[in-house]
Amino acid sequence: MRVLIVEDEPYLAEAVRDGLRLEAIAADIAGDGDAALELLSINSYDLAVLDRDIPGPNGDEIARWIVASGSGIPILMLTAADHLDDKASGFELGADDYLTKPFELRELVLRLRALDRRRQRVRPPVLEVAGLRLDPFRREVFRDGRYVALTRKQFAVLEVLIDADGGVVSAEQLLERAWDENADPFTNAVRITVSSLRKRLGEPWLILTVPGVGYRIGTDADA
Numbered sequence: 001m002r003v004l005i006v007e008d009e010p011y012l013a014e015a016v017r018d019g020l021r022l023e024a025i026a027a028d029i030a031g032d033g034d035a036a037l038e039l040l041s042i043n044s045y046d047l048a049v050l051d052r053d054i055p056g057p058n059g060d061e062i063a064r065w066i067v068a069s070g071s072g073i074p075i076l077m078l079t080a081a082d083h084l085d086d087k088a089s090g091f092e093l094g095a096d097d098y099l100t101k102p103f104e105l106r107e108l109v110l111r112l113r114a115l116d117r118r119r120q121r122v123r124p125p126v127l128e129v130a131g132l133r134l135d136p137f138r139r140e141v142f143r144d145g146r147y148v149a150l151t152r153k154q155f156a157v158l159e160v161l162i163d164a165d166g167g168v169v170s171a172e173q174l175l176e177r178a179w180d181e182n183a184d185p186f187t188n189a190v191r192i193t194v195s196s197l198r199k200r201l202g203e204p205w206l207i208l209t210v211p212g213v214g215y216r217i218g219t220d221a222d223a
Helices: 012-024 033-042 059-068 084-093 105-119 152-163 171-178 189-201
Strands: 002-006 027-029 046-050 074-081 097-100 128-129 132-135 140-143 207-210 213-219
Touching: 002 012, 002 059, 002 171, 012 027, 012 084, 012 105, 027 033, 033 059, 046 059, 046 105, 059 074, 059 105, 074 084, 074 171, 084 097, 097 105, 128 152, 152 171, 152 189, 152 213, 171 189, 171 213, 189 207
Parallel strands: 002 027, 002 046, 046 074, 074 097
Antiparallel strands: 128 132, 132 140, 207 213
């Protein structure tokens, strides 16, 4: 999952970003409305976390832009404005959820996971395929009942691959969904992470390489 954090308090924005990374969620930061619009125009995000009171185009205007774009990106408004009228106006603008400051990071993560699941309406709470069981909320992976300890990045890559439902995911798509904007597009991080993930999951290999195209979940029998 990749999230855009629109927040003008650098300390809070960085704390949220770092906390999300610990949950295998990639996050980019925009400190003002102009930066947010630029990032939204060039990157594909699964969710947006908006502070309403930011410099430049404010959070309300960003929400209107997202809704008008037709991208379908779920919006969680994160703000100190906690009156019922403030919440009502936020939902009227197109917000999907509302969390007031101060807040617990764990609650933010749970709300983001719930919004992501709602966005993919056919997606069950726990993902299961080819003997793999991935629980995004508990951040646990099992293969044939055996617990598999994964790094945050390995978990994020596996979640993207399982989400593809057997389809091929390119290295570029993995880089976009599981890393943030600071990732080097020419890096071999994707190849290294996929290779280490494949070994962690064990034999028979469940991550197949489609030469010149990308990767997919499957078995040698259906390769």
